[in-house]
Amino acid sequence: MAELDTVQDYVTKSRTMLQDLVSPYRFSDDELVGNLNAAILDTRRIRPDLFYQYMTTPYSKTALPFYVSSDMTAMVDFEPMYRMALVYHLVGYTQLQNNENVDDQRGMAFMQRWTQILQTVTA
Amino acid sequence: MIAKADLKRMMDNIRVRVPGVLDSMIQLEMFNAIDAFLTSSILWTEKIDFPVFYGTKVGEQTIVEPEAGRIFQLQWVHNSNLIPQRMTMPEEGLLEFVDIPSQDDTWTAQVAITCDDPTTREGYPVVPAWIVNKYYQGMIDGILARLYSQPAKPYTSDKLAIFHAQAAASARGRAKGEAAQQNLYRGQPWRYPQNFATRFRGQR
Numbered sequence: 239m240a241e242l243d244t245v246q247d248y249v250t251k252s253r254t255m256l257q258d259l260v261s262p263y264r265f266s267d268d269e270l271v272g273n274l275n276a277a278i279l280d281t282r283r284i285r286p287d288l289f290y291q292y293m294t295t296p297y298s299k300t301a302l303p304f305y306v307s308s309d310m311t312a313m314v315d316f317e318p319m320y321r322m323a324l325v326y327h328l329v330g331y332t333q334l335q336n337n338e339n340v341d342d343q344r345g346m347a348f349m350q351r352w353t354q355i356l357q358t359v360t361a
Numbered sequence: 362m363i364a365k366a367d368l369k370r371m372m373d374n375i376r377v378r379v380p381g382v383l384d385s386m387i388q389l390e391m392f393n394a395i396d397a398f399l400t401s402s403i404l405w406t407e408k409i410d411f412p413v414f415y416g417t418k419v420g421e422q423t424i425v426e427p428e429a430g431r432i433f434q435l436q437w438v439h440n441s442n443l444i445p446q447r448m449t450m451p452e453e454g455l456l457e458f459v460d461i462p463s464q465d466d467t468w469t470a471q472v473a474i475t476c477d478d479p480t481t482r483e484g485y486p487v488v489p490a491w492i493v494n495k496y497y498q499g500m501i502d503g504i505l506a507r508l509y510s511q512p513a514k515p516y517t518s519d520k521l522a523i524f525h526a527q528a529a530a531s532a533r534g535r536a537k538g539e540a541a542q543q544n545l546y547r548g549q550p551w552r553y554p555q556n557f558a559t560r561f562r563g564q565r
Contacts, residue, residue, distance in 0.1 A: 284513060290385040317383055357513055
């Protein structure tokens, strides 16, 4: 058991950062879980090594994980030290989808944090 | 055969030096670095006995299989009286007769070996323990160089990649020299300078 194990963990964490904790929610489960899938696809693009277990090898070919809102208890099999990056992408992407245009800057900040976690050169 | 404790020590060294790297990536590059180390240093050899039969013709072939790993070079062959016999190896592990046996006999081939799939259940390449014990620092340099040279990672670093690549190349050269001298101190202290090297210029 660790932080951010299941799809529900990601949705709950995101709702905290989106300040969307009171039902009825501003962002639906469908929307957030869909954005989690988008975060996984985008992360696969820039950090293929994080999805090593899903790469095609002579021994296996496994599709990238894909979730729907009924999969809330499903495990998100992802390296623990990079799980917050998925949350930042999920939250940032969700904020940028908001058509009121008031949270764009906040959304961009979250997307930037996602990139920083995954790619900032430390050495 | 394999030295798990030493490979785990290598993993720990690399985890500390490469922040954010995944264990699976270390193991991926560990295989590459150890393969490069073994093929260029020709450290790991094995003598394999195989039967030969009177009546075999020039150009006929036989197969030899190492205990572990993959054969990449045939070094020499001798018969049961220790007399050298000429053979070639058109493919890895496939020996072709140039000299033919004058009687039924057992010949011995010495081959150079490198690591191969499958790895161990934990994902480590299968390598003799003594090689890892003796040269693990050079292998660490090789793994670090490859990890630092990966593009767009938190640990990407051109400078460190070059630094460790040079250290790894130096370790491979030292290992090759020691293997050629069978670890004999001052066995052949003088070597031709690099500008005498011709084998990379198309010489066969």
